[in-house]
Amino acid sequence: MTDLASTDAPAATVLTETDDSTARLHRNLFIAIAVVLAIAPFVAYPVFVMKVLCFALFALAFNLLLGYGGLLSFGHAAYFGMASYVSAYTAKNWGLTPELAILLGTAVAAVLGAVFGALAIRRQGIYFAMITLALAQMVFFFSLQTPRFTGGEDGIQAVPRGKFLGLISLADDRVLYWLVAAIFMAGLLTIYRIIHSPFGQVCKAIRDNEPRAISLGYRANQYKLAVFVLSATLAGLAGATKAIVFQLASLTDVYWSMSGEVVLMTLVGGLGTVFGPIVGALVIVAMQNYLATLGAWVTVVQGVVFVVCVLLFREGIVGVIAKAIKKPL
Amino acid sequence: MFELLGVPPQALFGQVLLGLINGSFYAILSLGLAVIFGLLNIINFSHGAQYMMGAFVAWMCLNYLGINYWAALLLAPIIVGATGIAIERLLLKRIAHLDHLYGLLLTFGLALIIQGVFRNYYGSSGLPYAIPPQLAGGQNLGFMFMPNYRGWVIVASLIVCLGTWFLIEKTKLGAYLRAATENPTLTQAFGINVPLLVTLTYGFGVALAAFAGVLAAPIYSVNPNMGGDLIIVVFAVVVIGGMGSIMGAIVTGFSLGLIEGLTKVFYPEAAATVIFIIMVLVLLVKPAGLFGRAH
Numbered sequence: 001m002t003d004l005a006s007t008d009a010p011a012a013t014v015l016t017e018t019d020d021s022t023a024r025l026h027r028n029l030f031i032a033i034a035v036v037l038a039i040a041p042f043v044a045y046p047v048f049v050m051k052v053l054c055f056a057l058f059a060l061a062f063n064l065l066l067g068y069g070g071l072l073s074f075g076h077a078a079y080f081g082m083a084s085y086v087s088a089y090t091a092k093n094w095g096l097t098p099e100l101a102i103l104l105g106t107a108v109a110a111v112l113g114a115v116f117g118a119l120a121i122r123r124q125g126i127y128f129a130m131i132t133l134a135l136a137q138m139v140f141f142f143s144l145q146t147p148r149f150t151g152g153e154d155g156i157q158a159v160p161r162g163k164f165l166g167l168i169s170l171a172d173d174r175v176l177y178w179l180v181a182a183i184f185m186a187g188l189l190t191i192y193r194i195i196h197s198p199f200g201q202v203c204k205a206i207r208d209n210e211p212r213a214i215s216l217g218y219r220a221n222q223y224k225l226a227v228f229v230l231s232a233t234l235a236g237l238a239g240a241t242k243a244i245v246f247q248l249a250s251l252t253d254v255y256w257s258m259s260g261e262v263v264l265m266t267l268v269g270g271l272g273t274v275f276g277p278i279v280g281a282l283v284i285v286a287m288q289n290y291l292a293t294l295g296a297w298v299t300v301v302q303g304v305v306f307v308v309c310v311l312l313f314r315e316g317i318v319g320v321i322a323k324a325i326k327k328p329l
Numbered sequence: 330m331f332e333l334l335g336v337p338p339q340a341l342f343g344q345v346l347l348g349l350i351n352g353s354f355y356a357i358l359s360l361g362l363a364v365i366f367g368l369l370n371i372i373n374f375s376h377g378a379q380y381m382m383g384a385f386v387a388w389m390c391l392n393y394l395g396i397n398y399w400a401a402l403l404l405a406p407i408i409v410g411a412t413g414i415a416i417e418r419l420l421l422k423r424i425a426h427l428d429h430l431y432g433l434l435l436t437f438g439l440a441l442i443i444q445g446v447f448r449n450y451y452g453s454s455g456l457p458y459a460i461p462p463q464l465a466g467g468q469n470l471g472f473m474f475m476p477n478y479r480g481w482v483i484v485a486s487l488i489v490c491l492g493t494w495f496l497i498e499k500t501k502l503g504a505y506l507r508a509a510t511e512n513p514t515l516t517q518a519f520g521i522n523v524p525l526l527v528t529l530t531y532g533f534g535v536a537l538a539a540f541a542g543v544l545a546a547p548i549y550s551v552n553p554n555m556g557g558d559l560i561i562v563v564f565a566v567v568v569i570g571g572m573g574s575i576m577g578a579i580v581t582g583f584s585l586g587l588i589e590g591l592t593k594v595f596y597p598e599a600a601a602t603v604i605f606i607i608m609v610l611v612l613l614v615k616p617a618g619l620f621g622r623a624h
Contacts, residue, residue, distance in 0.1 A: 072430050091616025119609055122616040126372045127568060131612065134565040137558075138605040145598065147444055241374060260437055267434065299445035310431050311423055 022327050029275060029329070033188070047245070052285045053184040054242040059265040059277030060191050061234030066194055066263075067272030069227040070207030071121075074129045074259050075136025076235050078116065081254030082139055083109040083236030088140045088156040088249035089149060098170055098179070100163045102240040108112040109236020110139075110229060112139070117228035121221055133256060140254045155250030159243060174247065183241050187234055192274060194230060203227050264302060267309045267322075270316030273329050279317050336594050342473040348590015350479055350548065353486035354380075354541050356582025358563045359570065360490055361537035363578045364497070367510045368530045371421065371432030376563070377556025379535045382409045383542025384551045385447060388458050398547070399459035405543045406536035413535030417528045425527075440557075447504035447553035455550025477603065482544050489540060490579045497575055506530065565608045571621015580621060 040049045058080055065071050087105030090096045095106065120131045143150045150156065161170040170176040206213040206220045214220050243249045252258060257274050261284065269280025284302075291298050309316070315323060322329040358376060365373045373379075387403040390396035396404065398492060424431045445480065460478045467476040497503040509523050511528040517523045542556075549555055572579030585604055593600040 044503045071431070074433075119612050122612055123568075126366075126433060129430065129433060130372065130564040130568055131608070133561055134568060134605050134608055137561045137565075138602050141601040141605075145601070256557075263434065263437075280398070296445055296448045299441050299448070303441030303443075303445060306441060307420065307435055308434040310438065311420065312429070314427075 025329075026274070029194075030141060030189075033275075033278075034185065037185065040181075041174055041177045046177045048285075048289060050177055050180045051242075052282050053180050053297050054158020054238050054245060055262075055285050056278040056281035057184050057187045058235055058238035058262050059240070059269065059281045060188060061231045061238060062262045062265045063269075063271065063277045064191050064234065065227060065231035066266065067276075068200060068207065069203050069224060069231070071224060071228065072118070072125075072129045073132040073228070073231070074117070074263070075132035075134075075139075075256070076232070076262050077256060077258035078136035078139040079109040079113055079232040079235040080239035080242075080258065080262075081143065081249070081251075082112055082239070084154065084239035084243035084249040084253045085143065085150050087240035088159040088243040088247075091162060091244065091295075092156060092159045096162075097166050097245050098164055101162075102183075102237065102244060103111070105240030105243070106233055106236045109239065110233040113229045113236070114225070117225050117232065121224045121228065133259065136254070136259060137256060140251070140256070143251060143254050150249070150251070153251065155248055155252075156243075157248055159247040159249070161244055161247060170244075180241055180245060180293065183237065186235060188278075190312055191234065194227075195274065199223070199226070206253075215325045230297075260306075261302075264306055264309075266316075267314075268305065268316055270319035270329070271314070273316065273318040273322055275329050276316050276318035283317070338388075338472050339474075341594055344590040344594045345587065346473070346479060346590075348587045348593070349483050351516065351588070351589060352583040352586020353483050354545060354559065354582075355563055355566045355586050356490050356579045357486050357537055357541040357544075358559070359566045359578040359582050360493055360575065361534040361541075362563065362567055363572055363575060364493070364537070365531055365534035366572050368506065368527050369417075369421065369425070369432065370387065370429040372429075372564075373434065373531075374433055374560070375416075375440040375443060376436075376534075376538050377558075377560030378440040379409055379413065379538040379616060380542040380545070380559065381447065381551075381553060382412070382443065382555035383539030384458070384546040384549075384555060385451070385542075386539065387543040387546045388456055388551045391458065398543075402540070402543050406539040409539035410532040410536030414528055414532040416535075417531040421531065422524075422528075440560075444553050444557060451553060453552060453554060453587070455552040455555075458546040458551050460547045467553035482548065485544060486541070488573075489537070490582075493537070494575050494579065562604055565604050567618075569604070569608050569618055571612045571618020573618070573621040577618070577620025 004087060058076070060327055062073070062076050065073055065076075083105035085105075086108045087101040090104050091098060091101035116132065116135045119135065120128055123131055125224075144152065147153075161176060163169050168175065170179065202213065202218055205216075206218065206223055210220050239253060242253070264282035265284045266277050267280065268283050269278065270276025287301065287305075288298060291301060294301070313320075318329050346596060354397045358380060362373055362376055365371060365376075383405045385400035386408050387398065390401040391398070420435060420439075421432065424435060424612060464478040464481050467474050468480070469475075501557040505516065505521050508519075509521065509526050513523050537596060545555070566581055566585050567578070569585065572578075585607065586608065589600060589603055599606070
């Protein structure tokens with residue numbers, strides 16, 4: 001099987017040669033992102049920015065798996081949604097502080113990712129995608145049938161945002177924003193670190209040529225499972241944070257269309273690029289917000305964007321920029 | 330009134346029948362997926378949307394044009410199959426040389442478009458489609474009451490499934506098809522028009538989905554979401570059966586429908602997930618699926 005990211009985003013494979021100028025560019029980009037994050041809540045509506053950040057983290061986590069592990073999971077909504085249920089439930093019913101609720105949700109996503117990942121990596125390519133999708137649908141049915149935990153069709157509403165460390169009230173959007181921005185930044189840096197670590201290099205080697213990596217002595221399945229669990233955990237972190245921000249966890253978060261949405265964000269931004277998913281999430285969330293008046297046509301627009309991206313625009317926005325400046329982004 | 334395994338026989342056989350009917354749909358749909366996958370190497374994510382289109386075309390034929398069920402049973406697969414041919418020619422052909430995951434993504438986008446358009450025009454609540462008068466009523470089989478239409482669905486889908494199996498495994502056209510699956514370049518060198526074969530195969534697979542849609546129209550209410558959830562169950566069926574064989578798709582489809590029906594009798598809470606649980610178990614023991622070859 002040829003690989004998804006390397007066949008069509010040659011920019012991504014160049015990442016191995018992180019020369020000085022690229023490193024400097026990335027450092028400057030991180031500084032730029034930090035500056036934008038610092039200004040954003042004063043320029044834009046903070047809740048909108050937080051929504052973008054949550055979905056950007058989700059897309060970054062997904063891209064870690066697909067862009068660098070070469071594994072197309074079509075069921076990432078399971079980790080996102082389950083974490084959001086757990087953190088909403090524990091914050092509301094157990095009275096946990098927001099940071100503990102988020103950590104617990106993330107931990108549950110990690111466990112779920114380990115179990116599902118261990119099953120799914122037994123098959124490859126399309127089968128892998130179908131298995132992750134089917135497993136995620138199991139989580140959806142579970143959520144549907146356990147209304148005492150998930151609130152069924154209503155979801156878990158009015159989740160208290162609580163006090164950070166039991167001290168700082170997060171009721172104000174501006175205050176909560178800093179926590180969300182910090183979580184996002186930590187997630188982004190973690191993913192950047194993973195990609196540029198020896199572990200990340202082995203993952204890319206497996207992505208590009210699994211038999212060769214195995215013949216070199218790497219246990220491909222262990223690496224694939226590890227990157228799967230990391231991705232599920234970070235997706236869970238995004239989902240748990242989202243539940244606290246919107247004070248809501250609902251069936252939408254675990255439904256398979258959510259898995260499709262995160263694929264779309266990654267595809268639009270640029271598969272296998274470090275910063276692409278952030279741009280993709282911004283575009284898609286903005287599209288959903290500003291096209292909301294179109295009602296059900298939003299789905300159609302999303303479908304069209306999907307088709308156009310696959311047919312004509314496989315490198316995504318950041319992928320095209322990376323190609324133009326001849327540097328991996 | 331006697332009881333079977335602690336369950337009244339009426340309920341038991343009723344669920345067995347329902348299971349077989351669901352199984353018919355699983356079988357036709359996973360068969361269509363298998364046929365398309367064989368030659369195009371694409372998991373047709375829009376299969377569920379095309380199944381829904383079949384039901385809608387039948388409904389439109391009846392309500393706008395006054396065309397009855399029997400004509401729709403033939404007409405809807407042709408119309409929807411023709412849209413499939415257009416999709417293959419205009420879109421899928423352009424990504425044939427790429428990783429097959431792009432096919433999955435493209436057809437996923439198509440499914441969003443098709444479902445979105447129907448949802449806009451017809452809303453999400455179902456539209457009724459009457460059972461054709463020839464198949465109204467039912468038979469008393471002694472142990473249970475068998476509605477005629479449900480019996481017909483099982484028979485019709487068996488005929489279509491076995492007909493497809495015969496076409497692919499026993500005819501010359503099927504031999505070309507299998508040859509093209511194994512080695513398209515060589516088959517082309519023998520003077521067989523492989524691109525045409527690919528187009529027709531996609532059209533045929535889509536027509537199978539539409540046929541299932543027409544069969545389903547009188548049983549379930551016709552609505553834009555009817556294919557969305559079903560297709561994921563069918564994916565699980567495909568994983569369990571393995572994509573290797575046509576017969577595998579048919580046998581797995583019917584048996585899993587049956588198992589699902591029986592679960593509804595003995596442990597209703599698990600009915601929605603039993604197929605996924607079986608998928609997990611099969612993956613643990615036989616990752617390539619029950620009838621599949623390792624890929």
